Amino acid sequence: MTDKPDDKPDKPRRRLPRSVREQEILDAAVQVFSKRGYRAAVVDEIAELAGISKPMVYLYLGSKEGLFVACVRRESARLVAAFREAADAGGPPEGRLWAGLAAFFGYVAEHRDSWVVMHRQAPEQGEEIAGELAAARRSVMAEVTGLVGAGIAEGGGGPIKLGAEDAEFVAHALVGAADSLTDWMERHPGESPEAVTVRLMNVMWVGMRNVLAGEVWSRPEG
């Protein structure tokens, strides 16, 4: 807001294609929603931050609710893309899983405002938005299930045979753990996304590897 020129404060400074302008509005909206919360956020502040008039915001993206839905849609697509690009880079499945998870934690660390909107605010905003988030989660879950399944197939020479059901189980555990660990990461800002990922692989992949090798947990006596 401070770098806006003094003249014509409410007019766009440049002629930009609509698609570019929309992205700028969404950038501003993510910042404002994440800072103020959905209820307290006002379209005036978003317009001001985007350097555009309020009627133009309404024209391009509709109501505050429409703006919020568009934010959640864009941000969750970006997060899924970050995961997928990293995980699709090739190599053995555990390396790809590492890369995908590191990209996830990296995205969350770098775009904390985007994550606040998706993780904290969006679930409170009704069923349409919950549906967007659920679709993004399913998409990541499918990818993780595939990688875990490939890892199981690779390491499957041992005494324990695991199958598709087990891959799905581990994927649910991994995705749930990763979600929850973003809170831990926020409280440990000195820990890099890569270090968080290694910690997670240490717990989950080492566990799976040893189970495949025949080390099965049993309840201790007493």
Add this chain to the structure above:
Amino acid sequence: MTDKPDDKPDKPRRRLPRSVREQEILDAAVQVFSKRGYRAAVVDEIAELAGISKPMVYLYLGSKEGLFVACVRRESARLVAAFREAADAGGPPEGRLWAGLAAFFGYVAEHRDSWVVMHRQAPEQGEEIAGELAAARRSVMAEVTGLVGAGIAEGGGGPIKLGAEDAEFVAHALVGAADSLTDWMERHPGESPEAVTVRLMNVMWVGMRNVLAGEVWSRPEG
């Protein structure tokens, strides 16, 4: 609703203390909210199912919103209590963690309507309710962190030293995984809560145990 007597359909059948009546209203409310969703649920149906008049529901528990908050508060307290009672029963930390997690999965399997209200519907219903859920989660997280910390201390004779930060990390991973695995469990109704818990311990505790013993994950080449 079918076992209501034909005479005096809208009058209470028995004289009951207010506290008992309130619990019956909440039982009915959890059923109706879980079946219809928050928006579509109507107080008439809750009143009918509880065998009480609608004005009495309003008198006892306030608006539909008040009813929903009371449901979330009661159900999350019950879930936390189920976890805590099982986990506090004594024995070695991994057995206590197993018992707590098994109680959690058992609660979710037996009270699916309660879990639907807490896990699916409540996060969409605004900040007060999100606060209730966050408090319940913090409470379970603290307990799990304590048990993991005790497990680390017990198994800590190996080459790798883990501390409070690691216990908190594993607890976040475990609680997030358990939350997420309730979806998996729903799709595998043949799997008992105890079997789900053994699977989770197999992945997470076996991982932690082997890390303590010096097996550290590293990214594969390529």
